[in-house]
Amino acid sequence: MNVEEINKMSYPDFVGYINQWNVLPGAHVTLSKWAIFSRMDEKSKILQFACTTGFQARELSILTGCTGKAFDLSQQAVDMAIYNQKRYAPNSQITYFQADGTKLDLKEKFSHVIIGAGFQFFNDPKEAIRKTVEYIQDGGYLLASPFYIKKNIPQSLINEFKTVFGITPTVAGYKDIMSMFRDLEILYEDKNDLVEETEEELQHYCKCTIERACEIRQISDPLVKKSMFDRLYRIKEMSNKLRPYQSYSVLVLRYRKSVYPNRFVELF
Numbered sequence: 416m417n418v419e420e421i422n423k424m425s426y427p428d429f430v431g432y433i434n435q436w437n438v439l440p441g442a443h444v445t446l447s448k449w450a451i452f453s454r455m456d457e458k459s460k461i462l463q464f465a466c467t468t469g470f471q472a473r474e475l476s477i478l479t480g481c482t483g484k485a486f487d488l489s490q491q492a493v494d495m496a497i498y499n500q501k502r503y504a505p506n507s508q509i510t511y512f513q514a515d516g517t518k519l520d521l522k523e524k525f526s527h528v529i530i531g532a533g534f535q536f537f538n539d540p541k542e543a544i545r546k547t548v549e550y551i552q553d554g555g556y557l558l559a560s561p562f563y564i565k566k567n568i569p570q571s572l573i574n575e576f577k578t579v580f581g582i583t584p585t586v587a588g589y590k591d592i593m594s595m596f597r598d599l600e601i602l603y604e605d606k607n608d609l610v611e612e613t614e615e616e617l618q619h620y621c622k623c624t625i626e627r628a629c630e631i632r633q634i635s636d637p638l639v640k641k642s643m644f645d646r647l648y649r650i651k652e653m654s655n656k657l658r659p660y661q662s663y664s665v666l667v668l669r670y671r672k673s674v675y676p677n678r679f680v681e682l683f
């Protein structure tokens with residue numbers, strides 16, 4: 416891989432290439448809430464949409480003993496999810512595979528389907544949520560952690576985000592996001608603000624991730640190494656700039672055949 420190739424890679428492939436642990440909003444804290452409020456345990460069978468390098472499925476399996484499947488569109492990301500499982504969670508029984516969530520055709524159901532904020536990276540987020548419901552068994556759960564905006568993001572930042580990530584950030588407010596989940600029962604919800612990271616925190620995270628990536632990929636060329644660091648730093652810096660405008664909620668939603676797609680419980 417040379418400098419040009421590093422810079423040309425799509426965002427999801429770059430994440431896979433450097434094995435970034437591309438986490439959901441709230442990271443471990445959100446996983447703990449999901450596990451507790453959806454009563455996840457070793458009998459649970461999970462399906463993760465858009466797993467990137469495997470963080471959510473892997474860590475939930477360590478936390479609860481659950482088993483299951485996880486997939487992503489990016490083969491690079493899936494390869495690293497398998498690598499991470501071997502290195503960091505050798506006892507976890509999650510099968511990772513490459514697939515396009517919009518065309519997924521599995522013949523089984525799961526106790527928990529996990530989407531995190533991943534649906535916001537699909538071309539049609541509402542359709543992505545509908546698709547997840549196809550795989551939830553009666554009485555099972557959808558676990559999400561969507562971003563929403565609390566004040567308008569300046570157009571200049573939206574444009575900058577697009578050049579770094581290749582997609583537009585969520586500009587939907589809280590009610591717009593929640594309306595996408597209106598067919599499901601809300602069993603648990605909380606709302607969270609994001610704290611900006613300091614330059615030192617960003618540097619430390621990027622340094623650790625790129626050192627490991629260079630070890631995995633056996634890269635010693637300082638120019639290639641620097642281009643990997645710089646691209647990751649731009650990604651992190653961009654996400655950080657959006658933080659004052661964003662919040663996220665942690666959601667445990669239930670699918671019940673006898674209720675879906677109605678709302679019989681008023682919102683409080």
Ligand SMILES: C[S@@+](CC[C@H](N)C(=O)[O-])C[C@H]1O[C@@H](n2cnc3c(N)ncnc32)[C@H](O)[C@@H]1O
Pocket residue numbers: 427437438439440464465466467486487488489492514515516517530531532533536537538
């Ligand atoms: C930034 S990550 C998700 C962020 C984080 N893991 C979370 O859940 O909050 C977005 C991922 O969605 C994947 N993705 C986008 N469209 C997809 C699709 N149609 N099918 C499967 N994965 C898709 C991308 O490959 C990328 O790895």
